Amino acid sequence: xxxxxxxxxxxxxxxxxxxxxxxxxxxxxxxxxxxxxxxxxxxxxxxxxxxxxxxxxxxxxxxxxxxxxxxxxxxxxxxxxxxxxxxxxxxxxxxxxxxxxxxxxxxxxxxxxxxxxxxxxxxxxxxxxxxxxxxxxxxxxxxxxxxxxxxxxxxxxxxxx
Amino acid sequence: xxxxxxxxxxxxxxxxxxxxxxxxxxxxxxxxxxxxxxxxxxxxxxxxxxxxxxxxxxxxxxxxxxxxxxxxxxxxxxxxxxxxxxxxxxxxxxxxxxxxxxxxxxxxxxxxxxxxxxxxxxxxxxxxxxxxxxxxxxxxxxxxxxxxxxxxxxxxxxxxxxxxxxxxxxxxxxxxxxxxxxxxxxxxxxxxxxxxxxxxxxxxxxxxxxxxxxxxxxxxxxxxxxxxxxxxxxxxxxxxxxxxxxxxxxxxxxxxxxxxxxxxxxxxxxxxxxxxxxxxxxxxxxxxxxxxxxxxxxxxxxxxxxxxxxxxxxxxxxxxxxxxxxxxxxxxxxxxxxxxxxxxxxxxxxxxxxxxxxxxxxxxxxxxxxxxxxxxxxxxxxxxxxxxxxxxxxxxxxxxxxxxxxxxxxxxxxxxxxxxxxxxxxxxxxxxxxxxxxxxxxxxxxxxxxxxxxxxxxxxxxxxxxxxxxxxxxxxxxxxxxxxxxxxxxxxxxxxxxxxxxxxxxxxxxxxxxxxxxxxxxxxxxxxxxxxxxxxxxxxxxxxxxxxxxxxxxxxxxxxxxxxxxxxxxxxxxxxxxxxxxx
Numbered sequence: 001x002x003x004x005x006x007x008x009x010x011x012x013x014x015x016x017x018x019x020x021x022x023x024x025x026x027x028x029x030x031x032x033x034x035x036x037x038x039x040x041x042x043x044x045x046x047x048x049x050x051x052x053x054x055x056x057x058x059x060x061x062x063x064x065x066x067x068x069x070x071x072x073x074x075x076x077x078x079x080x081x082x083x084x085x086x087x088x089x090x091x092x093x094x095x096x097x098x099x100x101x102x103x104x105x106x107x108x109x110x111x112x113x114x115x116x117x118x119x120x121x122x123x124x125x126x127x128x129x130x131x132x133x134x135x136x137x138x139x140x141x142x143x144x145x146x147x148x149x150x151x152x153x154x155x156x157x158x159x160x161x
Numbered sequence: 162x163x164x165x166x167x168x169x170x171x172x173x174x175x176x177x178x179x180x181x182x183x184x185x186x187x188x189x190x191x192x193x194x195x196x197x198x199x200x201x202x203x204x205x206x207x208x209x210x211x212x213x214x215x216x217x218x219x220x221x222x223x224x225x226x227x228x229x230x231x232x233x234x235x236x237x238x239x240x241x242x243x244x245x246x247x248x249x250x251x252x253x254x255x256x257x258x259x260x261x262x263x264x265x266x267x268x269x270x271x272x273x274x275x276x277x278x279x280x281x282x283x284x285x286x287x288x289x290x291x292x293x294x295x296x297x298x299x300x301x302x303x304x305x306x307x308x309x310x311x312x313x314x315x316x317x318x319x320x321x322x323x324x325x326x327x328x329x330x331x332x333x334x335x336x337x338x339x340x341x342x343x344x345x346x347x348x349x350x351x352x353x354x355x356x357x358x359x360x361x362x363x364x365x366x367x368x369x370x371x372x373x374x375x376x377x378x379x380x381x382x383x384x385x386x387x388x389x390x391x392x393x394x395x396x397x398x399x400x401x402x403x404x405x406x407x408x409x410x411x412x413x414x415x416x417x418x419x420x421x422x423x424x425x426x427x428x429x430x431x432x433x434x435x436x437x438x439x440x441x442x443x444x445x446x447x448x449x450x451x452x453x454x455x456x457x458x459x460x461x462x463x464x465x466x467x468x469x470x471x472x473x474x475x476x477x478x479x480x481x482x483x484x485x486x487x488x489x490x491x492x493x494x495x496x497x498x499x500x501x502x503x504x505x506x507x508x509x510x511x512x513x514x515x516x517x518x519x520x521x522x523x524x525x526x527x528x529x530x531x532x533x534x535x536x537x538x539x540x541x542x543x544x545x546x547x548x549x550x551x552x553x554x555x556x557x558x559x560x561x562x563x564x565x566x567x568x569x570x571x572x573x574x575x576x577x578x579x580x581x582x583x584x585x586x587x588x589x590x591x592x593x594x595x596x597x598x599x600x601x602x603x604x605x606x607x608x609x610x611x612x613x614x615x616x617x618x619x620x621x622x623x624x625x626x627x628x629x630x631x632x633x634x635x636x637x638x639x640x641x642x643x644x645x646x647x648x649x650x651x652x653x654x655x656x657x658x659x660x661x662x663x664x665x666x667x668x669x670x671x672x673x674x675x676x677x678x679x680x681x682x683x684x685x686x687x688x689x690x691x692x693x694x695x696x697x698x699x700x701x702x703x704x705x706x707x708x709x710x711x712x713x714x715x716x717x718x719x720x721x722x723x724x725x726x727x728x729x730x731x732x733x734x735x736x737x738x739x740x741x742x743x744x
Contacts, residue, residue: 051678055666055733060655069680092655092665093586093644094599113679114714118735121663125654 004078004119005147007103011036012079013139013146021087022052026066029079029102037077043070044104058091063124067103067117076105076116080142082133099124099133171212175204179441192299192540194503197441198533201448214449217511224508226393227443228323229410231294233392234436235320236367236414237429238297239313245726246703247313253482254314254496255322261478262470262500263289263329269469273462276520283333284524287510288470288531290326292503293319293411294440295536299501303544305553309705311492315499323505324359324405328352330509334516351403358404360412366395367416375422384424385431388417423567440504447507447529456526456533463530470531471539475500487702491550498546502535554707555657558643561629575636576607581628584649589623596632599645604634660707661718662734668693668727681713692717693728704728 012032019025026048030041047068051057058064079102086096101120105113123129129145136142179200183193204210263285271281296319300312332348370391374384392410400406418425456463476497483493510528513521547553560577567573581587587595592606609616610629616622624630634642644656653659666675672695673688675681687695696717697703699710703726708719714736721730 050674054670054675054678055664055731057664059658059663063654068678095586107680111714114735117663121654121658121735125658 004116004123007076007116008078008080008143008146009036010140010143012077013143014080015082015136015139015142016084017081018084019081019087022089023049025081025083025087025100029066029081029100032079033077033102033104036079039070039073039077039104044068047104048102056090056092058089058097059121059124060091060093060095061124061130062086062091062095062098063130064089064091064097064100065103065117065120065124066100067105067113069107069113070104071107073104073106076103076109076112078103080133080146082136082142099130171204175200175445176438176441179445192295192536193302194295194298194440194444195533195536195540197444198448198536201445202451202453203448204445205449205451205453207453212449214446217450217514220446220450221508221511221515223446224443224504224511227439228294228407228504228508229393229396230389230439231297231436232320232323232407232411233389233414234432234439235293235297235316236411236416237388237418237432239316239320239415239418241415241419242724242726243309243313244317246310246705247317250310250314250483250486250488251317251321253486254318254479256325258318258478258482259286259289259322259325259329261481262474263326265477266466266470266474269474270466273465274523277337279333279337280518280520280524283330283337283513283518284466284527285474286326286329286333287513287524287528288466288502288506289329290322290502290505291315291319291500292505292532293323294443295319295501295503295540296499298440299540299543300499303547305544305547306556307547308492308552308554308707310488310703311495311552314496319501320411321408323407324355325352326505326509327405327407328355330512334513334518337518338516354403355405356408358402359399359406359408362395362399362402362404363409363412364416366391366409367413370395370413371417371420371422374417374424374428375420377424379424381427382431385428385435388428388432389435423573426565426567443504447504451526451529455522456530459523459527459530463527464534466527467531467534467538470502471498471500471535487700492552495546495550495552498539498550499543500535501539502532504532506532555660558640558647558656560639560643563639574633575639577632577634577639577642579630579632579643579646581624581626581630582646582648583626585626585647586645586649587624587630588626588649591620591622592618592624592630595624595645596634600632600634600638600642604632604638604642607631607633661720661732662716664733664735665720666692666717666731666733668729668731676712679713679715681715683712692731696728696731 014032017025017028019028026045027041029048030044033039033044034041047070048066051068052066056064057066081100081102083098083100086098089097091097103116103120105116132145133142136145179197182196182200202208204212206213263282266288267278267282267285270284271278274281296315300307300315328351370388374387377387379387392413395413396406396410399409479497479500480493483496488496506528510525514525518524561580562578564576565573566576586599592609596604596606606618608631609618609622609624611625616628630646632642647656654663669691671688672683672690672692675692676683676688687698690698696708696710696719700708704719704722706719706722710717716734718732718734719728720732723729
């Protein structure tokens with residue numbers, strides 16, 4: 001069972017987001033989490049920004065996984081953004097970022113936090129998966145890609161065991 | 162005349178065959194040195210050549226000259242910055258390590274051959290030091306990039322441990338030939354004098370040569386000859402006043418190589434060939450000298466010696482020397498394994514022969530066998546063992562070629578060649594706008610070559626896969642530019658994410674902030690430290706690229722060091738979920 005599929009509701013996938021900078025993207029993310037999950041937007045923004053100060057969460061190939069811990073959050077929550085125009089992110093390969101998975105986790109769940117990050121990084125490392133979400137026509141197609149990749153992968157895992 | 166022509170023809174043929182055959186060894190993964198040795202043996206009295214050659218003093222001359230040139234070359238290429246991490250361990254290994262190896266092996270040899278203990282110890286001392294030629298060439302051509310701590314320790318050890326072995330051999334020969342003549346003190350003084358004179362003349366000579374190199378205007382090819390002849394002067398003069406010539410010439414090389422000037426590039430290019438020629442000449446001569454069937458006479462006992470050395474004596478000595486130096490167990494294991502023997506033991510075995518020590522032919526043949534086994538077994542497993550023991554770090558992106566053009570006394574232009582990789586960032590770009598984007602105004606595109614022909618540069622020019630691109634750029638941009646030309650990664654997001662971790666964090670951010678962001682527990686007093694200091698504190702030693710520290714479930718890896726040896730980038734790796742699922 002994929003961990004990611006559980007925490008990404010269809011409403012949290014946004015395509016063609018217009019944002020001019022990293023900061024604007026984080027503001028948009030705060031707004032979305034406030035509207036959909038009732039998490040305070042300033043808390044989202046502060047948490048993501050605090051993590052970003054340690055070093056960019058850009059992974060390369062136009063992908064970033066901004067993440068942070070939120071006090072009082074019950075369950076991990078995610079949102080995916082595909083930007084209309086890439087923004088500068090200080091990623092290791094210097095490329096601007098146009099696809100972001102924002103991950104918020106409860107304050108006490110640090111083991112889970114790391115596992116989720118690891119699974120996300122693994123997923124985005126798959127060139128086919130990246131291609132699929134880059135070319136996806138709408139938010140729904142992207143959501144399907146996230147949910148179905150999880151089942152493929154767990155099939156593979158079962159096969160490997 | 163015909164004799165001279167015969168000798169020249171023979172020398173020419175041997176070298177020619179060796180050069181041609183060298184292309185083969187790279188493919189077979191065998192050390193080049195072994196090839197020279199084999200070519201020499203094939204040409205010798207029992208091979209197809211049938212040449213009878215028993216001239217020990219000529220061999221000695223060739224070998225001393227060759228070793229001096231190889232050590233000079235090794236010194237020229239050793240960056241002073243590597244001394245920071247490797248000086249102490251290498252110095253311990255080069256002194257205490259040699260003695261410890263020889264003592265352990267000496268006891269074994271005395272028992273194995275049933276000879277006088279002094280002969281046993283002499284034999285052990287002969288094979289006691291690692292060989293600079295073997296270590297330098299095998300580590301550099303192994304195709305893997307070793308962690309800096311391990312690589313520098315091995316290289317500096319090999320360059321610096323010959324004096325100790327030579328001294329032990331000299332002492333043992335004297336004890337056997339003139340027992341009771343000198344006491345222990347005299348030998349101690351002799352050792353100190355060897356090291357002190359060697360260090361002093363080497364550093365002084367190197368300083369003078371470096372200064373000369375920077376000031377003189379010579380024809381290009383002459384710079385290297387100036388350095389070689391100067392180095393040989395230092396070598397011979399040091400030996401004559403009772404210092405260690407090998408140590409002196411190595412240090413002289415180190416001084417010259419680290420004071421770069423307009424001539425350094427020429428020197429290095431010519432030295433490359435000279436060092437190669439020295440290795441070839443020396444091993445060819447040694448191969449010619451030996452009678453292979455005699456070596457095989459002692460095969461079982463020589464094998465026992467070789468394996469005892471590799472598996473017991475060397476590991477014990479290395480473990481002892483590195484006990485207090487905070488090396489990781491896998492690093493100790495690798496340093497033990499790469500105790501490569503080479504020409505030095507064979508050359509040292511000639512001493513007792515020339516001095517008429519009893520059993521000296523046996524010593525020579527056993528030493529020879531030990532070297533062959535070491536080159537075969539350890540030499541061919543340098544890369545495999547490195548991967549197995551996890552002392553490799555990912556290769557650094559580098560230009561294919563680099564030419565330094567000196568345009569003023571202290572001004573250089575760096576010309577670098579890159580190859581456009583498949584799916585690289587450079588592919589499909591206009592060269593000028595690419596350079597502008599990746600490197601800014603300090604760099605320029607000089608030429609683009611496609612299939613060996615220059616492509617006219619204009620607005621419509623696009624770089625294609627396989628193009629050779631020459632850029633003028635400052636040296637510190639070489640690595641970043643190389644990344645932009647590197648082939649695109651299909652299933653990896655950034656270079657070597659699998660090794661260093663997906664995220665990169667700044668070395669100067671407070672460790673406490675990282676702990677807060679992920680809910681990690683730190684030890685007392687660590688929260689206020691910058692991450693780099695926390696890493697060094699937990700490692701308890703100078704950091705090198707690839708060093709790892711675990712904090713909670715996280716793994717922090719040293720990703721990059723700046724030119725002063727300070728950590729400037731740290732990789733952050735999350736534990737993968739897969740092992741958890743397997744449980």
